[in-house]
Amino acid sequence: MKVTYNWLKDFLKIKIPPRVLAEKLTMAGLEVVSLEETGGDFVFEIEITSNRPDWLSVLGVAREVCAITGSKLKTVNPKETKIKKKEARSVKISVRDKKDCPFYSARVICQVKVGPSPLWLKERLELLGCRSVNNIVDITNYVLFELGHPLHAFDLDLLSGGEIVVRRAKPGEEIVTLDNQPRILGDDILIIADRDKPQAIAGVMGGKGAEVTDNTRNILLESAVFDPVLVRRARQKLGLQSDSAYRFERGVNLEAAKIASLAAQELICRLGSGKPGGYKSSGMPESSGALVNLESAYVNRILGADIPAPKIKKILSGLGLNPIARAKKGFAIKVPVFRQDIKLPVDVVEEIARIYGYDKILQTLPAIKPNAAICGKRDVVSHIKNALIGLGLHEVITYSLVDRELLLKSGIKSDTRPVEIINPLSREQEVLRPTLLPSLVRCLAYNLDHKQEFVNIFEIADVFSRGENSVREELSLGIALCGTHSFLTRQGLIKDEVTLLHLKGVLEGLFNKLGIRDYDFRNQGESGIHIVINQQEAGIMLALDKKALDAFGIKNKQVILTEVDLGRIFSFISLGKKFSAIPRYPEITRDISFIVKDDISVKDLLAEIKSKGLPLLRKAEVVDYYQGKQIPEGYKGLTLSCVYRADDRTLTEGELNPVHNSICSLLEERFGVKLR
Numbered sequence: 220m221k222v223t224y225n226w227l228k229d230f231l232k233i234k235i236p237p238r239v240l241a242e243k244l245t246m247a248g249l250e251v252v253s254l255e256e257t258g259g260d261f262v263f264e265i266e267i268t269s270n271r272p273d274w275l276s277v278l279g280v281a282r283e284v285c286a287i288t289g290s291k292l293k294t295v296n297p298k299e300t301k302i303k304k305k306e307a308r309s310v311k312i313s314v315r316d317k318k319d320c321p322f323y324s325a326r327v328i329c330q331v332k333v334g335p336s337p338l339w340l341k342e343r344l345e346l347l348g349c350r351s352v353n354n355i356v357d358i359t360n361y362v363l364f365e366l367g368h369p370l371h372a373f374d375l376d377l378l379s380g381g382e383i384v385v386r387r388a389k390p391g392e393e394i395v396t397l398d399n400q401p402r403i404l405g406d407d408i409l410i411i412a413d414r415d416k417p418q419a420i421a422g423v424m425g426g427k428g429a430e431v432t433d434n435t436r437n438i439l440l441e442s443a444v445f446d447p448v449l450v451r452r453a454r455q456k457l458g459l460q461s462d463s464a465y466r467f468e469r470g471v472n473l474e475a476a477k478i479a480s481l482a483a484q485e486l487i488c489r490l491g492s493g494k495p496g497g498y499k500s501s502g503m504p505e506s507s508g509a510l511v512n513l514e515s516a517y518v519n520r521i522l523g524a525d526i527p528a529p530k531i532k533k534i535l536s537g538l539g540l541n542p543i544a545r546a547k548k549g550f551a552i553k554v555p556v557f558r559q560d561i562k563l564p565v566d567v568v569e570e571i572a573r574i575y576g577y578d579k580i581l582q583t584l585p586a587i588k589p590n591a592a593i594c595g596k597r598d599v600v601s602h603i604k605n606a607l608i609g610l611g612l613h614e615v616i617t618y619s620l621v622d623r624e625l626l627l628k629s630g631i632k633s634d635t636r637p638v639e640i641i642n643p644l645s646r647e648q649e650v651l652r653p654t655l656l657p658s659l660v661r662c663l664a665y666n667l668d669h670k671q672e673f674v675n676i677f678e679i680a681d682v683f684s685r686g687e688n689s690v691r692e693e694l695s696l697g698i699a700l701c702g703t704h705s706f707l708t709r710q711g712l713i714k715d716e717v718t719l720l721h722l723k724g725v726l727e728g729l730f731n732k733l734g735i736r737d738y739d740f741r742n743q744g745e746s747g748i749h750i751v752i753n754q755q756e757a758g759i760m761l762a763l764d765k766k767a768l769d770a771f772g773i774k775n776k777q778v779i780l781t782e783v784d785l786g787r788i789f790s791f792i793s794l795g796k797k798f799s800a801i802p803r804y805p806e807i808t809r810d811i812s813f814i815v816k817d818d819i820s821v822k823d824l825l826a827e828i829k830s831k832g833l834p835l836l837r838k839a840e841v842v843d844y845y846q847g848k849q850i851p852e853g854y855k856g857l858t859l860s861c862v863y864r865a866d867d868r869t870l871t872e873g874e875l876n877p878v879h880n881s882i883c884s885l886l887e888e889r890f891g892v893k894l895r
Contacts, residue, residue, distance in 0.1 A: 221347045222280050224261040226365070230281035231290040237261040243287050247573045249274060262346055272469035273557040276367025286537030286574045295366065297481035300488075300495040307497040310375070310439060314501045315386040319409050319446050320421070322473050322502035323385055326440040326480050327375060331355060331493035333435050340490070349462075355431045355438060358486045360462075368442065368471055368479035369463035371411075371419060373429040375437040380414035383439070385421065392417060395427045396459070408453045409445060422450035422467035423459050437496070440487075442480035444471055444502070472556045473502075508554035513564050515548040521568045524580050534574045540567070596694075599792060600679055600785070603696065606732040610725055612677045612698065617658035619681065620648035628770035629657035630763070631780075635684035651683035651690070655697030656780050660763065663699045663778065664771040673702035673717075679785070696758075696783040698722065701776055719748065722760055722779045726750065734793030739822075750783060753791055758783035806837065806864035809879050813892040814854045821857070824890055828859070831885050835870065835878050838862040856895070 224237045233240065241251040241263060250266040265280065273279040278295065285292040308327045314320050335341075336357040344351055349360050359370040375381065388404035394417040395401050402420070404410065409421040419425040422445040431438060450467040454460065480498075487493045515528045528548045535542040535552065540561075542550035554561045561567060572580065604614060624646075626637065637650035652658060655678055666674045676699050681692040700717045707713075715721075723740060730738050730752075739751045740760065747761030763778040815824070821841060828839045843858035850856045861882065863875055886892045 220265045220267045220275055222263050222277050223346050226277050226343060227281050227284060230278060230293050231285050235288065247283060247287055249283060258342060258346060260346060269469060270560045272466060275466050277365045279367055282539050286534060295478060295482065297485050299481060302495050302497060310499055311382040312499055312501045313384045319449055320385045320443060322444040322476060324442045324480055324500035325383055326484055326498045327496035328440060328484060328487050328493040329437045329496040331436060331438055331487060331491040333431060333433050337490060354491050355487060358483055362479050362483045363462060366475060366479045366482060367466060368475040369466055370479055370483055371425050371441040372431050373418060373439040374431055374435040375439045377429040378413040378439065382414045384412045386410065386412060388417060396424045397427060397430060402457050409449045420453055421445050423454050423464045424461050440480060440483055442476045444473060444476055470559055474556050508556050508558065509562050511552045511554060511564055511567055513550045513552060513567050517564060518568050518571055522572055522580055523583055526575060531571055534571050538570055599789065604679060606729055607677050610728050612675045615662050615676045615678050617662060617678060619652055621652045621658060622647045622649050625657045625661060628767065629660055630767040631656050638683045638685055638690050653684055654682055654782060655680060655695050656782055659697050659699040660771055660778060663701050664773055667773060673704045675700050694785045696785050698781045700779045717779055719760055719762060719779055722781055726781065735788065735791050752788055755787060757787045802864060804865060804869050806862050807870055807875055809861050810858055811861065811883060812858045812895040813886060814850060814856050814895065815890060815892045817853055817855055819890055827885060827889060828882055831882055832878055835863045835865060836861060837864050
């Protein structure tokens with residue numbers, strides 16, 4: 220969009236230099252991308268955003284300058300001319316679809332003299348990059364640039380039957396446009412036609428058939444409102460571009476259509492010696508703009524500023540929003556029709572901020588009050604996912620609908636019969652999954668096929684089962700591990716193949732992060748290891764059998780799986796954290812190495828040790844496990860690390876030795892261990 224400095228001065232008194240004005244416009248949101256001095260004037264080239272079609276005119280930019288500088292804007296208010304009935308020339312208007320053309324007006328101007336435009340008009344148009352044609356066409360372009368509404372002039376005597384028909388083109392219908400190019404039209408293009416043929420492509424370009432030439436004596440001046448979507452489609456389909464289409468695509472309004480028509484008539488009568496010959500329109504008036512209530516306190520709260528109410532009113536008045544003061548320092552704003560972008564109070568606040576100046580609004584950090592509380596089910600699930608990712612697992616998402624074959628070849632039994640789909644879209648979507656594990660195994664097998672040595676995945680999703688009269692959905696956690704995990708130590712590269720113990724460690728880490736303390740893992744033989752929380756069964760751990768491994772094409776690897784019913788553990792989760800002070804006194808560590816029978820539960824052994832060592836024993840854990848040549852068959856070698864500490868003093872050997880010796884005696888007498 221281009222405007223000139225002198226043209227802006229027709230609408231208001233500007234006291235600041237062009238370059239200062241360009242900077243102020245840019246800071247207010249109208250980015251001036253170039254400023255060129257030429258012909259004794261300055262040409263501003265402004266980047267216009269798509270939501271501000273009111274800026275696509277000299278008047279629109281002048282309105283912004285008025286708000287920025289505090290100047291008074293000169294209004295454009297042309298008057299309708301009274302016409303005697305005997306001098307009026309009738310014209311018929313027919314609009315086939317009001318959605319395509321909500322408003323159409325035709326103004327007849329008779330006895331015009333078509334010729335060259337005066338020098339001032341030529342210069343103004345040429346500064347904006349518009350070629351001068353003749354005085355009538357130049358006037359329509361002049362009004363377009365000045366007021367922002369497109370117009371078109373037809374040679375009235377060349378319109379068949381003196382009739383205007385606004386309709387869709389017929390398939391295959393043809394028109395030669397003003398650029399002398401034939402165009403094939405279709406029923407998706409809106410046209411302006413006379414009784415016989417198309418005379419213009421609505422909102423885009425006129426045709427040669429009724430072009431204004433030196434021989435024209437009577438003209439029909441069109442001013443209308445067309446559907447922006449239709450104009451854009453026609454322009455794109457025909458490969459045309461015009462200043463009119465650019466504005467119609469972004470939206471024009473009825474008020475501008477009427478004013479532009481009157482302003483053009485005045486100029487044609489003055490510069491072309493024309494005489495008004497009648498006016499006719501079709502279409503309902505536009506609805507008025509929105510009514511917005513605004514309070515000064517709201518403005519200042521949003522902007523973090525302290526703008527006085529009189530200043531706010533002055534800014535809004537300068538923008539043409541005409542605020543009406545109300546009680547409690549508020550305003551009622553009846554939004555004018557040319558401001559289609561303003562619908563809410565916050566839209567008005569944005570306008571105030573632009574004109575007031577963003578540089579005047581203090582930079583402050585937002586007041587952020589973090590709330591780390593995890594309370595809802597969704598928050599807990601997110602916390603579980605983060606915990607598992609922190610333990611090195613990767614989340615996957617599988618389909619809720621699976622095929623029966625997948626369930627069968629996994630060999631994983633479910634307590635309930637699958638929920639079948641009556642009309643499945645494909646064989647792969649026959650049933651709702653009763654368990655997550657088959658889908659996880661398939662995902663795991665896919666990754667192994669793509670040369671992944673170690674796969675550790677999890678999914679949290681709903682599983683489905685049959686209820687008495689409905690389908691039950693239960694939130695479940697599934698984990699699948701397979702492969703060899705490699706890592707470097709001081710001794711070199713170690714390859715560790717995953718087992719049930721690895722999966723048990725993952726679950727223990729998860730339960731500790733969730734604050735679940737009373738959990739147990741109970742070996743139930745062929746049915747796997749059952750996970751028990753607060754004496755309630757909550758899940759299962761198992762290793763996939765060879766038949767299932769072969770069915771999935773997994774060779775020479777062990778697949779470890781677990782599924783936990785999250786609905787059963789939610790009530791036992793405790794995410795509250797309590798700070799424990801750092802111990803003030805040192806701890807003492809003593810190790811115990813021994814041989815014990817394989818059938819002795821290490822869990823029971825540790826429980827007895829911890830009970831016996833109270834209150835000085837703070838921690839006891841297995842730090843080494845061995846089975847081999849030096850260990851008799853049916854036995855295992857263990858090393859326990861026992862940590863002792865007192866809260867109020869440093870322990871002495873005399874205090875520590877009796878407690879440690881009693882623990883060793885307990886192991887020999889109660890569990891039959893052989894100390895090493």
